[in-house]
Amino acid sequence: MDVYERGFISGTPQSEEEMDVRKGPWTEEEDSVLKAYVNIHGEGRWNSVARLSGLRRTGKSCRLRWLNYLRPEVRRGNISLEEQLLILELHSRWGNRWSKIAQHLPGRTDNEIKNYWRTRVQKQAKQLKCDVNSKQFRDAMRYVWIPRLIERIRASSKSPSGQPTSTSNTTYTDNISNMTTSQITYANATGSVQVDPSLLPELSGTSSDSVDTQVSSVSDLTDCYNPQSASDYPNNLQKGSGLCQENVAGTWGRCVEFQATEEQSNGWLGGGDSMESVWNEENIWFLQQQLYD
DNA sequence: AATTACTGCAACCGCTGGAAG
DNA sequence: GCTTCCAGCGGTTGCAGTAAT
Numbered sequence A: 001m002d003v004y005e006r007g008f009i010s011g012t013p014q015s016e017e018e019m020d021v022r023k024g025p026w027t028e029e030e031d032s033v034l035k036a037y038v039n040i041h042g043e044g045r046w047n048s049v050a051r052l053s054g055l056r057r058t059g060k061s062c063r064l065r066w067l068n069y070l071r072p073e074v075r076r077g078n079i080s081l082e083e084q085l086l087i088l089e090l091h092s093r094w095g096n097r098w099s100k101i102a103q104h105l106p107g108r109t110d111n112e113i114k115n116y117w118r119t120r121v122q123k124q125a126k127q128l129k130c131d132v133n134s135k136q137f138r139d140a141m142r143y144v145w146i147p148r149l150i151e152r153i154r155a156s157s158k159s160p161s162g163q164p165t166s167t168s169n170t171t172y173t174d175n176i177s178n179m180t181t182s183q184i185t186y187a188n189a190t191g192s193v194q195v196d197p198s199l200l201p202e203l204s205g206t207s208s209d210s211v212d213t214q215v216s217s218v219s220d221l222t223d224c225y226n227p228q229s230a231s232d233y234p235n236n237l238q239k240g241s242g243l244c245q246e247n248v249a250g251t252w253g254r255c256v257e258f259q260a261t262e263e264q265s266n267g268w269l270g271g272g273d274s275m276e277s278v279w280n281e282e283n284i285w286f287l288q289q290q291l292y293d
Numbered sequence B: 001a002a003t004t005a006c007t008g009c010a011a012c013c014g015c016t017g018g019a020a021g
Numbered sequence C: 001g002c003t004t005c006c007a008g009c010g011g012t013t014g015c016a017g018t019a020a021t
Helices: A028-041 A046-052 A059-070 A081-094 A098-103 A110-127 A135-158 A167-177 A181-185 A232-239 A274-278 A281-292
Strands: A003-005 A021-023 A192-194 A241-248 A251-259
Touching (some): A028 A046, A028 A059, A046 A059, A081 A098, A081 A135, A098 A110, A110 A135
Antiparallel strands (some): A003 A021, A241 A251
């Protein structure tokens, strides 16, 4: 699907190079040209790269292709549970600062993280029928999703049959499993989040992907929150305490108990830095160390 | 097997801020 | 101080692959 744009201003070609600008997916040949050029001349000055390499692409396009795909350090593949956790946490602190978040996930690009957020997290919000920036969703993520992710990581590290997909993950999950309750529930400073692993469905050993670090539906919020049935849920969250129950096959079976102070319930994005107090620098540092050391 | 709907991702677009002239 | 150029960022779009019907 070759699409070319004519680079005209007032009917006059701007330059020889801009007469034919290629758009759309990159070919293997283009990739190797760009790779070879950057390997020789280095990154930066992308307009020059585009011009001098002979690629009929814009500098922007070259930069994007290099940063998101061709760079040797780019990690491809599924976002691990640990990375999900870090993304959720960092997004809670910085909002849509994708590039900043990406800096803390080596090998992951801002584009990839942004896509993850849009396709996974926003989907959850949609399924919960609430805005991704709403208090309900933020609380649900804070008190349900993140604890569940942590529990999953713990569970996968403890699973006898389970083998984490990478050595770094092994280290990470081993340490997660050794985290204290207060570390895992990480809200104790201002309230409490009690998560009983036995109550969480994916921790019962029935989950086929319990050790896989792929993005999976098990980390979905909707697993434990049925908006039709759990009408009290948002109210309870807003009150700062209550039970988050999940409706599985029409029965109320599992719950995550939580208590939240008013301080905790204050804005997550732009409305305050309550998560900052919950997820302090030490925790972030810890996560990063475990992930990438 | 064919069609439709959905999902995930690569790439583009527009805007912003900083550096250089 | 103003203008221009460029890199970078976040939002959006379009398409390919997959799942559902």
